[in-house]
Amino acid sequence: MITLRSYVGGEWVEGQGTLETLVNPATEEPLARAGSAGLDRAAALDHTRRVGGPALRALTFAERGACLKAACDVLQAKREELIDLAVANGGNTRGDAKFDIDGATFTLASYATLGQSLGARRVLVDGEGVQLGRTPRFHGQHVLVPRHGVAVHVNAFNFPAWGLAEKAAVALLAGLPVLTKPATSSAMVAARMIELWVEQHIFPTGALALLLGGAGDLLRHVGPQDVVAFTGSSDTGQLIRALPEVVRHSVRVNVEADSLNAAVLGPDVEPGSDTWDMFVRDVLRDMTQKAGQKCTAIRRVLAPAPLAERLRDELVERLAAIVVGNPAHEGVRMGPLATAQQRDDVRAGIDQLARDGRLVHGSASLAPVGAPAGKGFFVGPVLIEVEPGAAAPSVHAREVFGPVATIVPYTAGAAEAIEIVARGQGGLVSSLYSDDSEFVSELVLGLAPYHGRLFLGSARIAEQSPGPGTVLPQLVHGGPGRAGGGEELGGLRGLHFYMQRTALEGARPVIDKIVG
C-alpha cells in the first residue's frame, strides 16, 4: 500500500507515527496511507512565504497565467488516470469524476486566459483615477498588489481536484504562494495532481506546497499578510474565524460552508413543459451527482402547492430508477458517500428532516450493486415532503450532505417563496424556474441579499445550462450568513482576496509612472 507524502519546503515528506488509511468507499478496501505527524508546519509556511512568494511576485500576470495553462495541460494529459483514482478513492461514478477533474482544468484554463489578458504587469489598476485637489495634478489611484504572505487552502473531501485547482489558480495568478490541505479521506487525486506538477516543474519552487493529513497547528502560525480559504462545515469555519492568531493579525478568512440551496418552481410552469422538465432534471442531477455531496446541490425544492403532488410523483418515479452501487460497476448511476462518518451524519440528518414532514422516497433496505455484502458507505436517494405552511425548522437549518432533498410547497406567491427561502439564513445559490418575468424579477430582488448566486432557469437556456449546482469560474461562489460569508472566483474579482488594495495619493505624473 502506498504512503502519500506532503510536499513542503521543496521536498516530499512522509508523516510520522500512526497514519490514516484511505479506502475505497464502495468496498472499504484500503488504498493508501497518509499522515502529517511530526511535520513542522511553521517551517512549511515560512518556506512558502519566503521562497515561493518572491518567486511568484517576480512573474508577470501573463507568466503566472502560463503556469496555470501548463498545469491544466498536465491534468488533461493524465485525465484517465485521475478519473480512475477518483472512482476508486472518491466513490465517484465516471461522470462524477469527470465533473470534478474537468471542473479543475476548466478553472485553471479560465484563469490562465485571464492572466494572459492582464499581460506583462505585476500591479493591477483598480478603477479610474480621481482628481483630489483644485487641479488634476493632485491625483488618486487605487492599485492592487499581491500580499506578502501565504494562502492557506483547506479543502473539502468532495472535490479533491476542483477544490484544489479553483483556489490555487486564483491565488497563484494573484501572486500569492499556496499551501493546500486536501481532506485526507479522498486525497489521492489531489496528491497525484501536485506530484504531476512538481515532476514537471510547473510552478516556481515554493509556490505550491501540499500538506497531507491533519491540519494540526497549521493555522496557529499565520501572520498579518496571510490569508486562509476554507471549504467545509460551518462548525469548522467558525473555529477558524475565531482562532486567536487569525483574529490578532486580521488574517483574511474566506469561508464557504453550509448552504440550504433552494430551487423554486414558478406557479406558471406547466407539468411536462420544457421549463418543468429542466427543473425536474436539475433537482435529480443535484440529488444524485456525487451522491448529493455538492455544496451547491439543491436541498429545498419549493413548489406551488397545486403542483407539489405531481412533482413529487415524478421525482419519486425517476429516483426509483437510480442504480446505486460500486461506481466501478457497469450501469451504476450513483456511488457511496465518501466516508463512514458522512454516511452516519446523513442518516442522522434524514431522520431529523423526516420529523419535519414525511419520507416519500428512500428506504433502509438498500442493496448496492457490485459492492461486497455489508461493505461501502451507501445511502440511497431520499425525498422528503413537508406540509404547506409547516415551520419545518430542520429543513431550513440542517444541511444533509448526501442524496437528500425536501419538497416544500408554497401557496401565497412570490412573497411567501422569498420568506421560506430566506429562512435558510444565507446560501451559496438558489434557483428559480419560471417563464413569468414579473415573478422572476420579484424573486431575484427578494432573494439576492441572501445569496452569492441566483440561477434563473427557463426553457430558453435549457440546452446549454449546466444547472445551478455547477460553479463557474466567471461567477462568484460563496454566500452570506450560514454559507460562511465568503466569495471566491468571479473572474478577476477572485484575485482581490489575495491582494492588498492601496490608494496612491500624490502628483499625477509620479503615480502614472508607477502604475504604468
Add this chain to the structure above:
Amino acid sequence: MITLRSYVGGEWVEGQGTLETLVNPATEEPLARAGSAGLDRAAALDHTRRVGGPALRALTFAERGACLKAACDVLQAKREELIDLAVANGGNTRGDAKFDIDGATFTLASYATLGQSLGARRVLVDGEGVQLGRTPRFHGQHVLVPRHGVAVHVNAFNFPAWGLAEKAAVALLAGLPVLTKPATSSAMVAARMIELWVEQHIFPTGALALLLGGAGDLLRHVGPQDVVAFTGSSDTGQLIRALPEVVRHSVRVNVEADSLNAAVLGPDVEPGSDTWDMFVRDVLRDMTQKAGQKCTAIRRVLAPAPLAERLRDELVERLAAIVVGNPAHEGVRMGPLATAQQRDDVRAGIDQLARDGRLVHGSASLAPVGAPAGKGFFVGPVLIEVEPGAAAPSVHAREVFGPVATIVPYTAGAAEAIEIVARGQGGLVSSLYSDDSEFVSELVLGLAPYHGRLFLGSARIAEQSPGPGTVLPQLVHGGPGRAGGGEELGGLRGLHFYMQRTALEGARPVIDKIVG
C-alpha cells in the same frame, strides 16, 4: 446639566441608573450626562432593521443621495454651534473642530453627489456581463443589492462628527439603516447632529438610530444580514471579531484600529527645499492637530541618517513654539487629550517608547495656558529619537495616541526603509517624501502590501495637499494586519461592504430586464 438621550425605535430615550458625566477635557468642568442602562438593544436593532430597512430600500440611490445632501446642509447651517460643542467637549482647537465637522460635511456631500450620479436605480450593476455558454443567450451578470440587516457603527472618541458621518453616509447610500454608537466621552457633537437631523426629518423613520452610552450587549443581537463597522483600539476590534454571534452568523466586520503610520524622507531631499518643508509641516501637523489623536497621524518619522540630526533640530525648534492649553483661550495651538484615561495611556506609552531611544523634546513640566491649575488632560508634544539600526520594538508595535512621534534614522536606502516600515505589521497610511521617482517607485511597490493608502509627498502637490493625515472620501481608508484589515470609503467601493454581491445566471433578456 443636560442629559443626552439615545434615539431608538423612533423615540428619544434616556438611560436608566447611574449616568456617565461628560466633561470639558481642558477644565474638567462637567457638561452633560449620558447612559444606556435599561435600553432594549435587541428591540433597537430590530426596529432599525424592520422599519428603517424597507424605507431606505424603497428609495433610489438618487433619493438617498438627496437625504445626505440635506443632512450636509443642516450641519453647515449649524457649523458654529457644532464647533463650539467640539471645543468644549472634545478639547479641540477651533481648527481641530473644523477639521472634524468639515470632514463630516465634505464626506456627506461627496456621497450625496455619488448618489445623484447613480440615479433612479436600486440595484448596482457590478462589472461587465459575461457569456457563459455556447451562445450569448446563456449569460452572467453580477449585481449588488442592499443587505436586509442593520449597520452597527461603533465610533472612536476622536472624530465625533466625521466618524459618524463617514460611516453613516456610505451605509445609508447603500440602502442599509444604521445604528450608530459614538464614544461617550465626546458624544455631544454626535448627539446634536442626530438631533438636528431628526428635528428636520432628514432620513426615513428608523433609518438612523443613536445609542448613547455603553454598547452593553448590543453586538450579541446581530444576525446574518447585519454588518458591524468599528473604529477604535485593536484590542476591542479583536473582541468584536471573535464574538460568538458575529462568528456564527458570518457577520461582516470592518475594523479600523491601531496603526503606526510612517513618513519616509527620501535621501534626495535637501534641507530647506520645498519637499523638505512639506515633510516638516506634515509631521508637525500630524503631531499637534487634534493633539495627535488621529488614527492616520504620522507616528514614525524615517529619515536618512545624514539628515536626521538636522531634521530633529528643526522639529524640536518648531515644537517648542506650540502653545498648549485650553482651546477656548486665544492663541492656543494644541488642546488636551480627550480623557484622563487617554492621558494616562499616552504618558505610559511615552515612557515605553523612550526606552527604545531617547526623548529629544517634551517635558513633564507643562503649564497649559488658560486651564485651571492642576486640571485638564494635557500632554505636550513629545519627540523621541532612536539610533540607526536599533530594533526599537515598542516604536514599531505600540501606537501612542497623542502628540508623539519617533525619529527612526535609516542608512541603507529604500530596501531598509521598507523593512523598517513593514515592522509595523500593517497600517492605514504611510507617506514618502521624495522627488526621486526611482526611490518612490521602489518604496511604493514595497510598502503597498502593508497599507491601505500611500501618500506621495512632493513639491509638486505641496500647495493643494492636505497631508497624509486627512482621510478623503474618494480613497479607501483602512489597512491590513495591525490596522484591523478593514476598508472604508473609496467612493463607490465603500458601498460594497453594506451590499450583497450576487451573480445572476440565466437567459440574457431576463437578466437585462431585471438589471434595467
